[in-house]
Amino acid sequence: MTKVTCTNLLLIFFLGGRRTHGDSVTQMEGQVTISEGALLTINCTYSSTSYPTLFWYVQYPGEGPQLLLKAVKANDKVSNKDFEATYNKEATSFNLEKASIQESDSAVYYCALGDTVAETAGGAEHKL
Template structure:
């Protein structure tokens, strides 16, 4: 993935990860590449539909690397943050939107929104399963 000087390219992909339950559950995320100027704000929307209370994750995959955990949240209103990115678990709107107020060229990557089942007690393993 190449970015022009002064621009950031992010690729948005949905990834549904569920440990234990799968029927009727989904993650919805805008898909496709987006290019924005450096120092602009970035918001990647992610909504989910489940019949249970999930753990929510954002993964990032930089060019030439494998996916890695960016941040996660375990419960409603919890805010995950890392490397200037943050996302707040909102069970009322069933969303976990990723935000960064000022992006840099080094943020050019593929971003994945994911969820896992906390009921099984195995959600911790989801961090390495993409």
């Protein structure tokens, strides 16, 4: 989970991921401060016994989580609202990037994974 808040600087907090059935995602831990307009990179690595579907969710203040990005196969490069991430199977990563972070990007960011069977049934997009 990553929380971005802003006045003139952006504060980013990272917490660890969740483990289910031997699968897990891990985000960086700690706090980072970056200036508005700077490159934002939030690292997310995963461990899975299969080929999971990978997600980034965003939760703006006062709202529920919303799907930001979704990748279903290796080497998928996905983008939305100037955010992008690449499903890197070799590095087992799905890092979130934005070239120029803005105050309006203040939110909590979650990296998640789901198995292909659950995703095909339509349930994975709505679970954290």
